[in-house]
Amino acid sequence: MARRFAEITFTPSVVAAQTLYGSRTSNQRFEVIEEDGDPLGEAEARFIEARDGFYQATVNEEGWPYVQFRGGPAGFLKVLDAKTIGYADFRGNIQYLSVGNMNANDRVSLILMDYANRRRLKIWARARIVHTQQNPELLAQLEVPDYKARVERAVVLTVEAADWNCPQHITPRFTMAEIEAIAASQDPPERI
Ligand SMILES: Cc1cc2nc3c(=O)[nH]c(=O)nc-3n(C[C@H](O)[C@H](O)[C@H](O)COP(=O)(O)O)c2cc1C
Known part of the structure; x- marks a missing residue:
């Protein structure tokens, strides 16, 4: 892309x-x-569906950019097809900055980080808000089972471009789950 x-x-x-x-x-x-x-190939799709969060930039009527974090269980950002991704937007601090911005200007930019493997993907997309009554099947598809959050809407992103960044300056960081997986794969220390 x-x-x-x-x-x-x-x-x-x-x-x-x-x-x-x-x-x-x-x-x-x-x-x-x-x-x-197609903007999204298999590598991009696998990477997107493994993420447990991403940074999303929107733009308001005054031209101010606004970056906010969206998080959830790994896979909550779903690949719907080779040019469409979507997520269930959870209830937050009820300021609705990102949603409001998207209604004024549908352009968004995402950065998806894999700190452990020092990889990142940049995405440019057009955003569309979808409420349950408009498309209950889509909301059901994006819902995250057993996750404690109230879904307020779906955000559907039509991807216009995606591009990988180099690993430079990414400090490796690990989630608890990644640390536990590494620890479980290590041989226990020998007893003397
Ligand atoms: C009760 C509650 C209070 C929150 N307070 C803040 C806050 O003061 N500042 C902030 O940046 N996020 C806060 N958050 C997190 C935001 O709601 C969340 O990041 C949300 O996605 C923000 O979306 P928006 O910035 O696009 O409106 C809070 C969340 C909850 C549930």
């Missing part, structure tokens, strides 16, 4: 910055990469 990613992000001011700092030529290769259409 490097070409679509470049189409979205390489705005005139970004191109000017690339020119100023001498990276314009190396970045131009992204603009001519052959693409096969």
Whole structure:
């Protein structure tokens, strides 16, 4: 998805910055990469469905970006097809900043982190809010069984581009579940 990613992000001011700092030529290769259409392949789908959280940026009417964390059990962000992902939006502090922003401007940007393996995926998408009465089947599909949260709506994201970032500067971090899995796989220390 490097070409679509470049189409979205390489705005005139970004191109000017690339020119100023001498990276314009190396970045131009992204603009001519052959693409096969679907933004999400198998690697992206597996990565997305293994996440237990992500950072989501929205934009308000004034042009201010707003980043908020969305979390849940691993797999709560679901791949619906090769260009659509979605999640059940839980009740929170009832300020509705992200939802309100999405209603004004459907553009969102996500960063999905895998700290343990030092990987991250960036996603650009168009957001659509869906309430239970509009599509109960979709809400049922996105619901997270046995998780203590009240689902208020579904957020469906039509992915326009996805791009992997390099591992540079990601400090490895591990969840309790990952630490327990590592500990369980270690041989116990020998008794003297
Ligand atoms: C009772 C309650 C209080 C919360 N208070 C805050 C808060 O003061 N600041 C904050 O950033 N998040 C708070 N949260 C978490 C947010 O509600 C949650 O991150 C939510 O997704 C925010 O969505 P929004 O920023 O898109 O409106 C609270 C959650 C609950 C359930």
